[in-house]
Amino acid sequence: GATESIGKAVDYKITGIDPGAGIMEATDRALEDYNLEKWDVVTGSGAAMTAALKKAYDKEEPIIVTGWSPHWKFAKYDLKYLEDPEGSYGGAEEIHTIGRLGLEEDLPEAYQVLKNFHWTEEDMAEIMVEIIDGEDPKVAAQNWIDANEDKVAEWTDGVEKVDGDTIKFVYVAWDSTVASTNMMALVLEDLGYKVEMSQVEAGPMYTAVADGSADVLLAGWLPITHATYMEKFEDKLDDIGVSMEDVKIGLVVPTYMEIDSIEDLKE
Numbered sequence: 216g217a218t219e220s221i222g223k224a225v226d227y228k229i230t231g232i233d234p235g236a237g238i239m240e241a242t243d244r245a246l247e248d249y250n251l252e253k254w255d256v257v258t259g260s261g262a263a264m265t266a267a268l269k270k271a272y273d274k275e276e277p278i279i280v281t282g283w284s285p286h287w288k289f290a291k292y293d294l295k296y297l298e299d300p301e302g303s304y305g306g307a308e309e310i311h312t313i314g315r316l317g318l319e320e321d322l323p324e325a326y327q328v329l330k331n332f333h334w335t336e337e338d339m340a341e342i343m344v345e346i347i348d349g350e351d352p353k354v355a356a357q358n359w360i361d362a363n364e365d366k367v368a369e370w371t372d373g374v375e376k377v378d379g380d381t382i383k384f385v386y387v388a389w390d391s392t393v394a395s396t397n398m399m400a401l402v403l404e405d406l407g408y409k410v411e412m413s414q415v416e417a418g419p420m421y422t423a424v425a426d427g428s429a430d431v432l433l434a435g436w437l438p439i440t441h442a443t444y445m446e447k448f449e450d451k452l453d454d455i456g457v458s459m460e461d462v463k464i465g466l467v468v469p470t471y472m473e474i475d476s477i478e479d480l481k482e
């Protein structure tokens with residue numbers, strides 16, 4: 216008989232992540248854009264999404280997740296993005312470093328390093344894969360720093376050491392952001408900073424930098440993913456620089472599934 220509809224196979228559910236993530240807003244937009252009235256996106260967390268993905272993948276069962284690159288899941292599983300002809304998820308995104316107003320005056324040395332911060336998907340993946348294989352995030356980050364002293368030197372060359380100034384990072388427990396925040400925390404500790412890191416949800420992450428209770432976030436996914444946060448806080452944030460280009464968000468499925476486009480979800 217006809218293959219069971221994909222909707223029935225996954226009970227018309229997309230496995231999402233934390234509700235404040237921009238990819239969740241983009242998925243709501245996609246359900247509208249593609250007239251997928253029967254579907255909804257289930258909120259959870261990055262960790263819950265990857266656990267559900269592993270469970271389905273190991274049994275070759277159908278699953279659709281909100282996915283992004285860079286992410287270790289592409290190293291562990293054969294996955295593909297569903298084509299997005301309506302552009303609900305945007306195109307190539309960038310990861311921006313977003314600071315509080317006044318950071319450049321208050322912590323000029325850290326500001327210089329954060330402005331210079333730039334690395335690739337491969338760099339970040341090295342840390343993410345070690346973490347998902349069980350390594351402590353700080354140890355995985357230090358291993359990367361030890362193996363990439365030349366790249367780190369590009370960020371810190373010519374920057375004076377400091378004597379114990381405190382700098383506060385806020386971050387969401389997205390695997391990509393855990394990697395970048397742990398790495399940059401160690402780089403600034405080497406420069407003499409006392410580094411504080413607070414794990415929060417996406418909304419509070421932007422609110423903390425905008426109201427100055429935190430100094431910096433490394434997970435500014437733009438121009439589409441975090442557009443709502445930037446519009447809400449624009450004149451209260453300093454877009455310090457781009458740390459990575461050509462990142463991406465979308466709907467991701469195992470390659471054993473026949474569907475290729477978000478349009479295929481519409482029976």
Ligand SMILES: C[SH](C)CC(=O)O
Nearest residue numbers: 236237238283389436
């Ligand atoms: C989960 S992606 C790193 C960012 C986002 O969707 O907000």
